[in-house]
Amino acid sequence: MTNSNRRNFIKSVSGVSLAAAMGMGISLRAGAAVKAKIVVVGGGYGGVIAAKYLKMAEPGLEVVLIEQNKRYVSCPLSNEVLAGLGNIEHLTFGYEGLARRGITVVHDTVEAIDPQARKVMISGGKSFDYDRVIVSPGVDFKWGAIKGYDEEASQTIPHAWKAGPQTTLLANQIKDMKDGGVVIITVPDNPFRCPPGPYERAALIAHYLKQNKPRSKIILLDAKDKFSKQGLFLQGWTQHYGDIISESSKEKYGSMIEWVPASKGGEIDAINAATRTAMSVVGKEFKADVLNVIPPQHAGKIAHTTGLVNPKGWCPVDFKTFESTMHKNVHVIGDACVGGAMPKSGYAANSQAKVAVAAIIASLRGVDPDEPAYLNACYSLITPEHGISVTAIYQVKDGQLVEVPNSGGVSPIDVSPAFRKIEVAHAKSWLKNITTEMFG
């Protein structure tokens, strides 16, 4: 490069950056009037927040939320219903608040998404064009992965892993069970929706049985050797359900909850729905009075038919935008996406929705997206007065979504009953605030 060439080069470089800086200034200032059509598929913890925050950030956006159910039933805190502590109605929400905010709420089934034509097709041949689509379908069950367990079998052997009629079915079976009965909960390998959920479920069912049917047992058949908040759960189980004694006869029934890890033959690969029997991979049979199968899971069906999943059945995304790495202009949030260090939880879906919305808004305005921020907080109840939690803050490092070091974590192991009780109160406040954030 000669001297004069270099001079020209420098001139043009500074010219370009000046123009870029000016351009940025203009589009930032003009940020008010962004026109685009965004379709959100799925109205749960992720999709509802995405729709609402899109509209809050840019009232001029056309936002369509497509959800098959008219009412949403929260999975978080639905284990309380199994213990007779809560009413499913208190976990049920309508979409009227979103409609009032100018979001078009469509109750229908999404049949297909065409990422090339940018169209979402619903039943009856109707379709919606989009500039961006946010896909938040949650999980689907891998029917048949456990031999003998399909959708039909779930009508008598509940999974209760999507809240609603399934929750009521399981609650009724537990209520109808004889004293001295055995409740079996089968737990899949990671990753799955709500990692601490099965262990909270065991605790809350135990809370009910201890008072009503103290001779009964709960067996967790696990496809893993360790689990979420394990130390805190084991402590709580022992403390409250480790030494059951009959109030009338003072008879000792011992420990109510038994956890069978994979290494001890806990992993099951078949059930017999008629005899309520679970068969482990090592050939052991476990006979239940109430059998609750939490099946292996993958991303919701629409993610598969749209070609958004990896070979394991989850949707890989760019963690800074939650845009699919398989299709442009398609963002996947919540349980369906590969969440890196983030668990498949309601709070994680909520947090991911906001990152996706910020990225979409920035892209529509033609500016760089904000550096993202992510958080998760999950409460579990062991009794109505004993709550525990886990929380984490995340960041993107070398393209991976990882926890910020030396932060977050689970509740301390050595705290007072008062501390555990406050965590229960916070769990309830959490439900109130996060559902108000969604539907209010």
Place this chain on the structure above:
Amino acid sequence: MRLQIAGVALAIGLSFSAATQAGAVSGSMLGNTCAGCHGINGASAAETMPIIGGQGKGYLETAMKNYRDGSRASTIMGRIAKGYNDEQISAMSAFFAKQPWVSAAQPTDAKLAKQGEKLYAKSCKMCHANNGTKAAEDGPPRLAGQWTTSLRLYLDCVNDAKCANKHPMREQLFGKASKADIDALLQFFASKK
């Protein structure tokens, strides 16, 4: 030639500041992650979660730093606060400070509130001015319209000798006050919106 050098310096300066800004997380991005527990823009709708939208920036910043170093007791906030550096705490505090304060929708007992007013005038007014409605930029927090349950969680701890919470009036007020006095005081703050 001199002009061109200045131009290059300007371009480099621009790109550096752009890079710093791109690496920083905005207050709204950070603040929105709190909404699941504290409500949209910090307007908590639930009684144990304090309203933080419209609270003073200095107070919010101090609270987060105290949670982080353990000098304020918590069940979960200590673990959460450890995830943020000073710059991020400052940014999220500024975000919440500029939000409107939305008082808690909670029932109040007018008779108790009247009793509480006397205690307020005697012991609280000097710092928590204007009936506790003031959220100073760099002073004590707003208490009027706050969820009484969240205030009680804080106060229960102030009264516990083992608790980390330090309040300037710990000895003079809370050590001597009866439960009835505190109830009345909380009703006074609940009645002022």
